[in-house]
Amino acid sequence: MKICLLTEGSYPYVVGGVSSWCQMLIQGLPQHDFYIYSIGAESKDRGAFKYKIPSNVKGVQEEFLDEILNQYSNCMKENILNAEEKNAIYELIIGGLPLNIKKLASIFRNRRRFASSLDIFMSSDFFDVIQRVYMEKYSYLPFTDFFWTIRSMLLPLLYLLQQDLPEADVYHSVATGYCGVIGAMAAEIYHKPFMITEHGIYSREREVEIIKSDWAKGDFKSVWIQYFYNLAKLSYATADRVYTLFEHNAEIEQDLGCNPQKIGIVPNGVHMERFAEIGELQKHDGPLTIGAVVRVVPIKDIVTLLRAFFLFKEEFPDARLIVMGGYGEDKEYYDLCQQTVAMLGITNVEFTGSVNIVEYLPQIDLMVLSSISEGQPLAVLEGFAAHRPFVTTDVGCCRELIYGDSSDNLGAAGTIVAPMDFESMAQEMIRLGKDFELRRQMGNTGYERTKRGYTYEHFIDSYRKIYQMYEQEA
DSSP, X not given: OEEEEEEESOXXXXXXXXXHHHHHHXXXXXXXXXXXXXXXXXXXXXXXXXXXXXTTEEXXXXXXXXXXXXXXXXXXXXXXXXXXXXXHHHHHHHOSSOOOHHHHHXXXXXXXXXXXXXXXXXXXXXXXHHHHHHHHHOTTSOHHHHHHHHHHHHHHHHHHHTSOOOOOSEEEESSSSHHHHHHHHHHXXXXXXXXXXXXXXXXXXXXXXXXXXXXXXXXXXXXXXXXHHHHHHHHHHHOSEEEESSHHHHHHHHHTTOOGGGEEEOOOOBXXXXXTTOOSOOOOSSOOEEEEEOOSSGGGOHHHHHHHHHHHHHHOTTOEEEEEBOOSSOHHHHHHHHHHHHHHTOOSEEEEESOOGGGTGGGOSEEEEOOSSOSSOHHHHHHHHTTOOEEEESOTTHHHHHHOOTTOXXXXXXXXXXXXXXXXXXXXXXXXXXXXXXXXXXXXXXXXXXXXHOBHHHHHHHHHHHHHHHHXXX
């Protein structure tokens, strides 16, 4: 069976998280052929894969959003959309209404009508749609700014919808954003099933990013946020099945409009044997070492971790912090982290870049995850597999991983704090830093919890059965 795996801003250009999940899925199911449809930001990344592509990957289609800049349209066009087509674009922008993927396909896949996605934008029909949305919902905003915001918002999606779409037996998207809509479109064109595995809640993650961003100004933030919720609704509505990693995510998906009958739960899994040589936590006379397995990007909120570590060192002056993860993805944020270290005068902080964490985990006494958004972080499961306790923020599945679900009586594998609360994070780090036996017990609890419910074998067997179900239905 040929499976088209649709990714966005992750595999195969970024290490960790969703990318690690993709690599494990492909490697664990060698009986299936995979085709990767990957959406990236900048074409300079073309071919710059961070993973060795498995032999059962039969092709990688790379689409980059900056290639939109090469688009052009000759002139203003008149009356190129009929009333039904204009209404489909209106519904895509306005939200709150069922979106018709068939109608969107009829507009954007007809290259005899539109050689470029800009042809639609350079039409009086598109202007009429924008004007209608503006008068109904956004008349308090400056119209010119609103027009260019909507244009900037829609252009990436319309550009992607016009590109070649691979033919496959199943379309499997790892998010509900652009790649979710592309998966829905391909499934509609080729009359094949479409499924989603949602790790974090894509629309909420975009909301957090937009609220904190500088590029979206004032009330225009709400316009962008609503748009990404609209994309999520379209993805949910068109998918045959929607899988997520834990119960709370499933509840959020229902709240966002996904039919609960479509939703299934498949937890992440880790290779326990990879960490087999790392035993339980050992007492030692050296300085305490804090570890974080994390990409250095804003959503991981490394600045809060650094501020917490600054306070931690007031109690443990010789303590070390090792941040294990790539720092080339967002140079500006990495520079901010280095500036924070210098400004606070923090010593013994190491940013390793991408490394084999198995070589570093034996020296770690306590792990910390400071993210402001997560799904079910593999970093926590990998730390648990190495018998390491955690302080995490209360995001995604972290509470369930730390304390267990309703059927779990193993106890705490660490502790959680509110996102961005560096003082509480420091307090918990200090409390655990002072109590070796508590850290050891928590580390062993995390190990046992992972062994019982979060193994690679369980993860792969679940998706093997899911794909077999599609084969039988076909």
